[in-house]
Amino acid sequence: MNILILFATYSGGTQTAAQIVETELKKAGHTVTLSNPAEINFEGMNGYDIILMGSPSWEHEGQDGQPHIDFMQFMSHMQDKTFDNKKFAIFGLGDSSYAHFCGAVDHLEEFVKKAHGLLAVESLRIDGFFVNQEKYTQELTAWSKKLLIR
Numbered sequence: 761m762n763i764l765i766l767f768a769t770y771s772g773g774t775q776t777a778a779q780i781v782e783t784e785l786k787k788a789g790h791t792v793t794l795s796n797p798a799e800i801n802f803e804g805m806n807g808y809d810i811i812l813m814g815s816p817s818w819e820h821e822g823q824d825g826q827p828h829i830d831f832m833q834f835m836s837h838m839q840d841k842t843f844d845n846k847k848f849a850i851f852g853l854g855d856s857s858y859a860h861f862c863g864a865v866d867h868l869e870e871f872v873k874k875a876h877g878l879l880a881v882e883s884l885r886i887d888g889f890f891v892n893q894e895k896y897t898q899e900l901t902a903w904s905k906k907l908l909i910r
């Protein structure tokens with residue numbers, strides 16, 4: 761498969777998570793491209809069998825549970841586009857001490873739904889990545905394997 765991973769990060773966790781997924785998918789023989797959502801346009805998303813999106817949840821203009829600013833801009837640029845039956849999968853890094861734990865995942869799921877895309881697997885919500893890195897490396901690896909059997 762030809763796989764695109766869009767990710768954005770503030771403190772590096774989502775990049776590490778994206779690289780864990782990339783390693784696993786490449787090990788299985790797939791072609792993987794990593795990109796920032798701010799650097800991609802609609803045409804650039806063609807030709808991929810599945811698009812993964814990974815974002816931290818953050819506070820934006822006084823509201824918590826928001827996606828990374830690059831994903832907010834991406835969703836705004838893509839708001840009139842449709843991705844009929846295109847497969848997506850979402851992972852999010854967050855912290856359950858915030859009221860809207862992994863709110864970014866909910867926003868990205870809504871985006872996929874509105875754009876008529878399909879969620880290939882259940883979204884992965886990660887609570888405290890750096891505190892539980894070993895556990896989440898295993899969960900990301902298992903989640904990547906699930907993608908391969910869809």
Ligand SMILES: Cc1cc2nc3c(=O)[nH]c(=O)nc-3n(C[C@H](O)[C@H](O)[C@H](O)COP(=O)(O)O)c2cc1C
Pocket residue numbers: 768769770771772773774775815816817818819824825826853854855856858859860861862863888889890
């Ligand atoms: C200012 C700030 C706001 C945050 N807001 C949320 C939030 O609303 N919901 C959540 O689940 N996590 C929240 N987090 C936790 C981050 O999403 C978490 O630390 C994540 O691992 C950061 O990913 P990154 O290293 O890729 O930037 C917040 C963290 C900070 C510093």
